[in-house]
Amino acid sequence: MKVRTDILRLAKELHTWVGITAGILLFICFFAGGLSMFQHDLSKWATPPQQSLSAIQSNQYNALVAQVQQQYPEAHKSFRINLNSKEFHYAPMQWKAVDEHGQDDHDFDTNQNTMLATLKSNGELHVEQENLSKLGWLIEQLHETAGIPGTIGHHTIGVYVMGVVSVLYFLALMTGLIVLLPTLVKDYFAIRKGKNKKRFWLDAHNVVGITSLPFHILISVTVIIFAFHDLFYDAIGQLVSKGKPMFERPPAVRVADPAPELDVEKILARIQQQAQGYEVASISFNNLDQPAKASARASLYSPDQMLRGDHFDVMSFNPYQDQPYSTNNLNTHSSAMDKVIKSMFSLHFGNYGGDITRWLYVVLGIGGAFLFYSGNILWIESRIKRQKNPNLPAPQQRKDVRLIANLTVGTCLGCVLAIFSSMFIGRWAYVFYPELLSINALFMYSYYIIFLLCIVYVFIVGAAKALPKILLIIAIVLFLLPITSIFALCIPNIGLWASSSSLWWIDIFAIIFALAFLRFFQQAQMRMRHAEAGSIWSDQQI
Known part of the structure; x- marks a missing residue:
C-alpha cells in the first residue's frame, strides 16, 4: 500500500x-x-497462614453471624461474608474493627486492621484481627x-x-x-x-x-x-x-416494621434462585442498624458472562426487603446499552472465558x-553515534540519548525488580519481625525504595553497566521465591509458609521468568563487552 x-x-x-x-x-x-x-x-x-481461616458450610453462616454480632457490636452495622471469593479469601466472615466509612476493602490501607471470623469444628467462634496482605x-x-x-x-x-x-x-x-x-x-x-x-x-x-x-x-x-x-x-x-x-436513584424499597431478623442463608437461597448461572462469591452488608437504608452487595461470578468487575458481577438490594431483588446489573438481564458499557469493562479486565x-x-x-x-x-x-574510523577518538554520545537510555533501563527494570523484590521481602518479613503490624506498608515502601534506588543507580554508573547487573539481580530474586517455598516445607517453624497446592504454579513461573532474565543478563553482558568504545552500551564511555 x-x-x-x-x-x-x-x-x-x-x-x-x-x-x-x-x-x-x-x-x-x-x-x-x-x-x-x-x-x-x-x-x-x-497471605500468612494466620490470615486465612478455615471455611464453613453454607448452612453455618447464620450461626457464625449471630455469634459474631453477640460478641462484637460493630458487626451489627456492617460485615462481609465470603463463600468462594478470590478477592475476600481470608475468612468466611470479616469486618472492620472500627467502621467509619462503611465496608470497603478496595483500599491499599497500610493501617487497616480487619476482624476475621470462622467456626471451629465444634461450633465455637474463632476470631483473629489482622492487617490483611x-x-x-x-x-x-x-x-x-x-x-x-x-x-x-x-x-x-x-x-x-x-x-x-x-x-x-x-x-x-x-x-x-x-x-x-x-x-x-x-x-x-x-x-x-x-x-x-x-x-x-x-x-x-x-x-x-x-x-x-x-x-x-x-x-x-x-x-x-x-x-x-x-x-x-x-x-x-x-x-x-x-x-x-x-x-x-431507585425508589426506596418497603421494609416491614419492625424489620425481620437478618437471615443470611435465606438471602443466599434467594440470590441463587434469581441469578441462575452465577456463583455467589461474597456479600457485603452495610447500614444494618438502619433497616430502611440497609444495603447488601452480592458479588457474583460466571465464566460465561461479561462481568462489570475484575472477577465479579454485582447484585444490590436491601437485605430486609420482601420484594424480589433487582437483577438489572447482571449481564443476563441488562439492556443493550448496559451490555455495551459492561463489555468495555469486561474486555479491559479480561474476565470472560475463565483462566484461558x-x-x-x-x-x-x-x-x-x-x-x-x-x-x-x-x-x-x-x-547512537558509531565509531566509523578506529583511528579517531571514540564519539561522545548526546546527552538526551544517555538520558533516555538511563531512564528506560532504570524505570522499566526498576519496576520489575521492585515488584518481585516486594514479593520476596513479604515472604521473609515475619521471620525477622514476627510482630510486624502492617505487611502492606512493607510491600509499598519496599517497592518505591527499590524502584527509586534502581533509577539512581543507573544514572550513577550508566545504562551499559547497570543493565546486566539489574537483570542478574532480577533473576536471583525470582529464583529465591521458589527456594523460599522449599525452605518453608523443610523448616516450617521459622515463620515462613509454603504455597498452597493450587498456587504452586506461581513458584514454577518464577523459575521460568528467572531463566529468561538469566538469558537476558548473558546477552546484556556480552553486548557490553563487545560494544564499540563510546557506545551507550559500552562500559568504556566518553
Missing part, C-alpha cells in the same frame, strides 16, 4: 515522540497489568496509576495522568500503523538478526505491535473512558438530559511492556 511521503514523514515523527513521551509509564502499567490478571491469587500466595492490590494500583501517588476527588492522580497518556498511546498506535503500511506484508514476520541491532529491535517492535494491535486499541480507548467517564457523563447529561441527573482468557491477557500485557521498552531502545539505537 502506498502512502504519501509527507504523510509518512509526519506519522513517523509523531509516532517517535509520542511513543517516547508515554512509553515508560505504559511499560509499568502493562507489566503490572499482566500480573494483575491473577492479583487475587498473588495476594493469597502472599494485599500484594495483588499493590500490583493493581501500579497497573492503574503507574505508581503515581496522590488523589483528586475520588480518583488517584495517576488515573488521570494515564488517561492523558492513553490519548498519546492511541495516537502512537495509529501513526505506527501508517508508518508500517507500505512494508506491512514484507516485514510483518521478519525478525532479522545480525550486527545491526536497530534492525532487530525494529522488526521485533513491529511484529509485537501489529500482532496485538486490536488489543492495544481496546486498552487505550477503555483507559480514556475509565479516566474521564465523569466528564463524558456530564457532557452527555447536558446534551441529552438537559442537565438532569442521568442516573436516577486471563493467561492470554498476561501474554498480551507482558508483550505490551516489551513493545514500549523496545520502542525506547529503537529510538536510542537510531541516535
Whole structure:
C-alpha cells in the first residue's frame, strides 16, 4: 500500500515522540497489568497462614453471624461474608474493627486492621484481627496509576495522568500503523538478526505491535473512558438530559416494621434462585442498624458472562426487603446499552472465558511492556553515534540519548525488580519481625525504595553497566521465591509458609521468568563487552 511521503514523514515523527513521551509509564502499567490478571491469587500466595481461616458450610453462616454480632457490636452495622471469593479469601466472615466509612476493602490501607471470623469444628467462634496482605492490590494500583501517588476527588492522580497518556498511546498506535503500511506484508514476520541491532529491535517492535494491535486499541480507548467517564457523563447529561441527573436513584424499597431478623442463608437461597448461572462469591452488608437504608452487595461470578468487575458481577438490594431483588446489573438481564458499557469493562479486565482468557491477557500485557521498552531502545539505537574510523577518538554520545537510555533501563527494570523484590521481602518479613503490624506498608515502601534506588543507580554508573547487573539481580530474586517455598516445607517453624497446592504454579513461573532474565543478563553482558568504545552500551564511555 502506498502512502504519501509527507504523510509518512509526519506519522513517523509523531509516532517517535509520542511513543517516547508515554512509553515508560505504559511499560509499568502493562507489566503490572499482566500480573494483575491473577492479583487475587498473588495476594493469597502472599497471605500468612494466620490470615486465612478455615471455611464453613453454607448452612453455618447464620450461626457464625449471630455469634459474631453477640460478641462484637460493630458487626451489627456492617460485615462481609465470603463463600468462594478470590478477592475476600481470608475468612468466611470479616469486618472492620472500627467502621467509619462503611465496608470497603478496595483500599491499599497500610493501617487497616480487619476482624476475621470462622467456626471451629465444634461450633465455637474463632476470631483473629489482622492487617490483611494485599500484594495483588499493590500490583493493581501500579497497573492503574503507574505508581503515581496522590488523589483528586475520588480518583488517584495517576488515573488521570494515564488517561492523558492513553490519548498519546492511541495516537502512537495509529501513526505506527501508517508508518508500517507500505512494508506491512514484507516485514510483518521478519525478525532479522545480525550486527545491526536497530534492525532487530525494529522488526521485533513491529511484529509485537501489529500482532496485538486490536488489543492495544481496546486498552487505550477503555483507559480514556475509565479516566474521564465523569466528564463524558456530564457532557452527555447536558446534551441529552438537559442537565438532569442521568442516573436516577431507585425508589426506596418497603421494609416491614419492625424489620425481620437478618437471615443470611435465606438471602443466599434467594440470590441463587434469581441469578441462575452465577456463583455467589461474597456479600457485603452495610447500614444494618438502619433497616430502611440497609444495603447488601452480592458479588457474583460466571465464566460465561461479561462481568462489570475484575472477577465479579454485582447484585444490590436491601437485605430486609420482601420484594424480589433487582437483577438489572447482571449481564443476563441488562439492556443493550448496559451490555455495551459492561463489555468495555469486561474486555479491559479480561474476565470472560475463565483462566484461558486471563493467561492470554498476561501474554498480551507482558508483550505490551516489551513493545514500549523496545520502542525506547529503537529510538536510542537510531541516535547512537558509531565509531566509523578506529583511528579517531571514540564519539561522545548526546546527552538526551544517555538520558533516555538511563531512564528506560532504570524505570522499566526498576519496576520489575521492585515488584518481585516486594514479593520476596513479604515472604521473609515475619521471620525477622514476627510482630510486624502492617505487611502492606512493607510491600509499598519496599517497592518505591527499590524502584527509586534502581533509577539512581543507573544514572550513577550508566545504562551499559547497570543493565546486566539489574537483570542478574532480577533473576536471583525470582529464583529465591521458589527456594523460599522449599525452605518453608523443610523448616516450617521459622515463620515462613509454603504455597498452597493450587498456587504452586506461581513458584514454577518464577523459575521460568528467572531463566529468561538469566538469558537476558548473558546477552546484556556480552553486548557490553563487545560494544564499540563510546557506545551507550559500552562500559568504556566518553
